[in-house]
Amino acid sequence: MSRILVIGAAGQIGTELIEQLSIQYGKDRIVGADLNPPDALPDIRDYVKLDVLDKEALAQLVDQHEIKIIYNLAAVLSATAERIPEKAWNINMGGLFNVLELAREKELERIFWPSSIAVFGNSTPKADTPQQTITEPSTVYGISKLAGERWCEYYHEKYGVDVRSIRYPGLISYKALPGGGTTDYAVEIYYKALEEKPFQCFLNPDTRLPMMFMPDAVRATIELMQAPPENIKVRSSYNLAAFSISPADAAESIRKHLPDFEITYEPDYREQIAGTWPHSIDDSKAREDWNWQHEYDVDSMTEVMLRELSGTRVNSNQSD
Numbered sequence: 001m002s003r004i005l006v007i008g009a010a011g012q013i014g015t016e017l018i019e020q021l022s023i024q025y026g027k028d029r030i031v032g033a034d035l036n037p038p039d040a041l042p043d044i045r046d047y048v049k050l051d052v053l054d055k056e057a058l059a060q061l062v063d064q065h066e067i068k069i070i071y072n073l074a075a076v077l078s079a080t081a082e083r084i085p086e087k088a089w090n091i092n093m094g095g096l097f098n099v100l101e102l103a104r105e106k107e108l109e110r111i112f113w114p115s116s117i118a119v120f121g122n123s124t125p126k127a128d129t130p131q132q133t134i135t136e137p138s139t140v141y142g143i144s145k146l147a148g149e150r151w152c153e154y155y156h157e158k159y160g161v162d163v164r165s166i167r168y169p170g171l172i173s174y175k176a177l178p179g180g181g182t183t184d185y186a187v188e189i190y191y192k193a194l195e196e197k198p199f200q201c202f203l204n205p206d207t208r209l210p211m212m213f214m215p216d217a218v219r220a221t222i223e224l225m226q227a228p229p230e231n232i233k234v235r236s237s238y239n240l241a242a243f244s245i246s247p248a249d250a251a252e253s254i255r256k257h258l259p260d261f262e263i264t265y266e267p268d269y270r271e272q273i274a275g276t277w278p279h280s281i282d283d284s285k286a287r288e289d290w291n292w293q294h295e296y297d298v299d300s301m302t303e304v305m306l307r308e309l310s311g312t313r314v315n316s317n318q319s320d
Ligand code: NAD
Pocket: 007, 008, 009, 010, 011, 012, 013, 014, 033, 034, 035, 036, 050, 051, 052, 053, 072, 073, 074, 075, 076, 077, 091, 114, 115, 116, 117, 167, 168, 169, 170, 171, 172, 177, 178, 179, 180, 181, 183
């Protein structure tokens, strides 16, 4: 039985991706791996401690579990990467190389590796940012994602590796906390709102960024991986979008349910990072090539976020 390996499985995306993959393919077919496995392991047969930079251990794992498909989510995200640039570069690039090389050597069936809106920079058109445009990122994280995209395309063209990728926008979720990104405020804000505490935001009120609710992001990932190879025309990474919001927009959406919610603004270095990223994304290639469609907008997401985090039902309409 061929199996699917998720590396970085304990993170914000991995936690939910593993859950969905287990539902679709069966718990026995999923292997989770992370440098720091979570205390409460998910309901799958195998979960291992692994450093994606240890190629030998990774190769052994692939052989031992008859792995044919790898999702490599292990990375250092944008805000943390600015504090540890060399380490971030090594993990983000070294991990991808190890996985691409194993895919080539062992003729693996398919690889997923996520890129980000961080590949864009100040010189990129900020509204409806096209699939192909100027990419001059100014963060360590963005540089690593851009280089990674080029390597993915190279391994596909040169060695026929079936590697697929999405430039995720900022992801908002309630099952696992985010891991050190510039868009993390958009998760923290819901926790604070439910604690009935004012939220101090590290971005400016009007800093608008592309965002997506995690169920859409996980569905997009699995749909991309299930699409026939001939449909995948972009082998660097696909633009992907749902909605765009600023911190003020997020607060307004929350106030539809919690009218007393207060937000204050104390922008820090993350505002500088966010200021170089697009306001909105043109994802028409993903929609054309593999029929991507998002489900959640900001208000339908807010309703689920507040309901799931509070464990109680939140009114869907203020006038209810
Ligand atoms: P995260 O920080 O929540 O999770 C990353 C996981 O990788 C962590 O559990 C960490 O322990 C693990 N890890 C780190 N170094 C490792 C190593 N050397 N070996 C094995 N595991 C290691 O990140 P996430 O939000 O789940 O993001 C996953 C991927 O998606 C990353 O490539 C990230 O750049 C990309 N992405 C995320 C977002 C987002 O908003 N969450 C947006 C765009 C792109």
